[in-house]
Amino acid sequence: MRNEIELEAIIEDYLKGKLTADEHKAFEQLRANDPIVDHKVVAHKVFLESMQQYADILLLKERMDAAHHGIDIAALSDQVRPHPSRIVRIWRNNRSAIAVAASFLILAMVMVISIQNQSKQVGSFEALNREVRQIKSSQNNLIRNINTKVQANAVAPAKFGGSGFAISSNGYILTNYHVIKGADSLYVQNSKGVSFKVKAYYTDPINDIAILKINDLGFENLGTLPYSIKKSSAGIGEQVYTLGYPKDDVVLGDGYVSSKTGLNGDTLAYQVAIPVNPGNSGGPLLDNNGNVVGVINGKEHKTDGAAFAVKSKYIMEALNAIPQDSLSKRVAFGKRSALQGLKRNQQVQKIQDFVFMVKVYN
């Protein structure tokens, strides 16, 4: 019994590292020789470890209880307990999700607003009637000056110019209202350079459309019109071209429909990506099949390559507004155009006799 107690004490000191080096060595020897002692050491070690852990956790719990005591549990649980109101509960449970959703919503709104702002085109509309005097080259100016000096009675050059195209074979020409607005006298000139006197027959300021009638004895019937007017609207990306008179000869402009609305979302017009210049106003906008899809009437002041065209629908409205019996061999609606399947240069060849320069004097 005594020995047992001594042994236990030694084992404990051994495990706690309290033995001197010699005692330690002697005990190791004993342990190696005596399996019973060795077993007791192992068992006691396990026990001590468990006891240590037990002690640690007990201490920890004591400390936690102390800390727990310092918390005002009742007040705290009132704050966090499930709120009787369902909405508050949902709010508490999903605060972070709601916060994320809300920030996305705000972000989306900001984006929508900024996109809307962007979509307001900043540029202003620039009507494309040509102020002939302004764009005349200085050299030309000089020559004309000389000419006017020599020929005192020379015809004064037109002050404004635009384009127009025939809508019937007997001399009805469609152009833009803004081209002929405030005109004293109007002339049209065909691709061969022959001028005819015209007068405004019908004007539609809202759609920016005007119809002129040739009142000139020298005018001969134009024959059947090669193009027809497209009934349906053109889609974005559709290849289109225009013929017009930004200078004294007819000029081809090529491009595509870039938007189904015009300036600031104007539904009367298309936006087309075609390089146009003053003088193109009133020119026909044709698709690849030779159907008139619109009338060029302006471009955006600040953006390059954004021109606008009145939709063909409004051309038809204008045509319907004039007595049908006064139009002979009028332009066809929605029919297959005679130009379909022809190459671009052949189409232009056929059309150019029907596209006129509109000269305005005032």
Added chain:
Amino acid sequence: MSIKLSSSVPTDREVVLGILNNSEEALNKLYTGYFPMVLQFILNNNGDEDDAKDVYQEAIIVLYNKIKSGNFELSSKLKTYLYSVSRRIWLKKLTQMSKKTNNIADFEDVLAIDEDIEAHEHKDMQFDKMKVALESLGEPCKTIIEDFYIHNLSMQDICEKFGYTNTDNAKTQKYKCLQRLKKLFFQS
């Protein structure tokens, strides 16, 4: 949550270092810092304040053991870790009480902490075994053993406290108690 958790919450590093150094202050800060979070979770999931206390203390023990064992890496926030452990422990208790465990209202992210929980359950069993063994030991053995092994009193102190005539008698008594305790502990 409208409660300002952040005001009294120590940084994660502070807590880890504090626990490693056995700092009572660090434990206090940790305990009061995250208790509202767990209380909220428990109260919103079929529990009361006492459940919250038990679960939270158990979760802190898990964290404590993990830090003490030395293989704790700050791979996540302590807050998330404590929340995940508490959540797991509470779900387990709910299942044991055969209360429904679906529709758990969560307030934080949840980590996978299966290994830690398993290790904890093993340790918890050891703890309970020791507790049961000590309790069935009876007085004065229980107090002698606790004084010696837990409160680290010397045999001299114990001898005086219990009024043994000499240390040898006290030692003999302690030896007998220890033998019985070991028997209870290892056989249970």
